[in-house]
Amino acid sequence: MKSLSGIIPIAVTPFHEDGAIDIPGQRRVIRFLIDSGAHGIGLFGNASEGYTLKEDERMTLMKAIVEENNGAVPLVASSGHTGTDVAVAMSREIEAMGASALMVLPPYYLKPDAEGVVHYYSAISAAVKIPIMVQDAPLLTQVPMGPDLLARMGRDIENVRLVKVEAPPTPSKISRLKQVAGDSLTLLGGLNGQFLLEELGRGSVGTMPGSDMTEAFVRIWTAWQKGDKATAATEFARHLPLIRYELQPGMGVAVMKQNLKDAGIIESARVRHPTRGLDAVDIAEVRELRASLDLFAFRWAGAK
Numbered sequence: 001m002k003s004l005s006g007i008i009p010i011a012v013t014p015f016h017e018d019g020a021i022d023i024p025g026q027r028r029v030i031r032f033l034i035d036s037g038a039h040g041i042g043l044f045g046n047a048s049e050g051y052t053l054k055e056d057e058r059m060t061l062m063k064a065i066v067e068e069n070n071g072a073v074p075l076v077a078s079s080g081h082t083g084t085d086v087a088v089a090m091s092r093e094i095e096a097m098g099a100s101a102l103m104v105l106p107p108y109y110l111k112p113d114a115e116g117v118v119h120y121y122s123a124i125s126a127a128v129k130i131p132i133m134v135q136d137a138p139l140l141t142q143v144p145m146g147p148d149l150l151a152r153m154g155r156d157i158e159n160v161r162l163v164k165v166e167a168p169p170t171p172s173k174i175s176r177l178k179q180v181a182g183d184s185l186t187l188l189g190g191l192n193g194q195f196l197l198e199e200l201g202r203g204s205v206g207t208m209p210g211s212d213m214t215e216a217f218v219r220i221w222t223a224w225q226k227g228d229k230a231t232a233a234t235e236f237a238r239h240l241p242l243i244r245y246e247l248q249p250g251m252g253v254a255v256m257k258q259n260l261k262d263a264g265i266i267e268s269a270r271v272r273h274p275t276r277g278l279d280a281v282d283i284a285e286v287r288e289l290r291a292s293l294d295l296f297a298f299r300w301a302g303a304k
Contacts, residue, residue, distance in 0.1 A: 006039030080105035215296035264303035
């Protein structure tokens with residue numbers, strides 16, 4: 001993988017109603033994201049409920065995903081952990097199974113200082129050969145990583161090549177990172193693409209949203225790349241109510257799964273605790289928000 005840019009959705013992890021992982025459903029999600037025009041696919045992130053997966057489940061899913069993807073797009077797999085040795089071992093294993101890059105949160109249980117953060121990412125880098133994306137998500141981890149620290153890691157740690165910027169305000173942080181890191185780090189946004197246009201204007205190369213609106217995000221990104229900022233802004237504004245609704249802490253994944261279930265791509269919108277499922281009022285609101293959007297999920301020929 002020489003570069004990574006564009007729309008890299010985080011794939012949801014489908015479960016059966018009894019809570020077991022749904023491998024055929026996961027394969028359909030991967031095919032759907034590829035057909036949606038995704039430039040890459042993120043795995044086992046927060047929107048995948050990766051924090052609920054057992055190690056053997058993660059590896060079973062990884063095997064199926066690599067087979068289904070069959071080299072179509074880069075796979076960016078989350079391999080962070082609260083322990084450095086475990087993160088190193090997981091990163092090695094996921095690389096061996098076919099990941100194109102690693103997306104790595106810092107340790108967030110015993111929160112390290114700057115030198116501890118550098119040690120953690122250096123240890124992972126020394127163990128792998130693929131690029132590392134630092135996931136800068138202090139709202140989740142409570143581990144702040146300032147622009148100077150991130151730039152230092154981009155200079156000094158061989159495989160740290162990308163940053164997923166999820167530290168609000170993200171546009172200004174991207175501007176500062178571009179100033180201090182130059183082209184040594186590739187910058188992408190997150191937070192379900194909430195500030196995609198502003199981030200692109202400041203120097204990011206794309207974003208990593210959820211799974212249900214990939215085709216819309218690709219159209220927005222493509223219009224921006226062509227210099228048609230008016231179309232990008234219009235399309236973004238049309239989808240913003242649903243984007244905003246999906247940003248509610250603790251339930252955004254359930255909204256994405258509900259849309260994919262209603263479209264016939266997954267059989268169940270089941271989530272694993274502590275993710276919160278939707279009640280009847282939530283579901284009615286979601287369906288109303290998407291009613292005028294003509295989401296590609298509801299036109300995809302590969303749905304059941």
